[in-house]
Amino acid sequence: MKKRFALYAAVALSLGAILPALAQQSPAPGAQKGLGSLFASPKPDELIEPDLAFKLKVAVKGPNALQAELLPAPGYYLYKDKIRFALKDANGVAISAIKLPPGEMKVDQIFGKTEVYRKAVPVELTLNRSGKTSKITLTASYQGCHEKLGVCYPPIEKTINLTLPQ
Structure with missing residues (x-):
């Protein structure tokens, strides 16, 4: 640390x-x-911008389901236990389940034995809706590192506005 x-x-x-x-x-x-291009170099021994190192996509899959995908760039990995999702301004909509696939075990010099992702991470989010709200704001946070250099990025937080079907 x-x-x-x-x-x-x-x-x-x-x-x-x-x-x-x-x-x-x-x-x-x-x-x-x-x-x-200081951080945008595709060379494996150089750091790139956080948004290029760790990409996030989110799609609405139905009135009660979201599909997210976190994609670390080649040579990078994400910590499984640092991935979080929450809703803001959701008025009657809550996340009832978050399904992450198993990761690979890694012995990290800071965190010890931990699960990481080096490839695309599909995330299924199940929603519980008790009202008619269709507009929600999803917040995703995650943290990852460059494998070879051992440099870890500070936690990243993204906010995505979504419209749910009725």
Whole structure:
């Protein structure tokens, strides 16, 4: 945990020193393209943006069912026990069950023996509806790491507005 915190702190300090200097200078031709691809490199030994490292898709599958899919990029994994779903502003709609597939066991230097996902994770969410509300807001949170570099991303939280059929 201390190693990861130190890494986050070092990155934050580096960016804190670099960004103000960049803001005061005019970018050289082509520099914006170089900066924009800082985290977007597809090379297996480099970090990518969290939204590219861990993609989330959600679909309504019926009046009482949602299907989510979490997809870690190649070389990344998600912690099973860090995946959570909740509803906001749901007025009479609640999640009654969340079904995750079994993961792979991994011995993590921070969390010890834990389940992870290295491939697409289909998630079935069953809803309990006691009212006529059709508009809901789903919140998904998850956390994962880069396998080879051992760098873990902070927890990610996504909010998705959905309309349920009656």
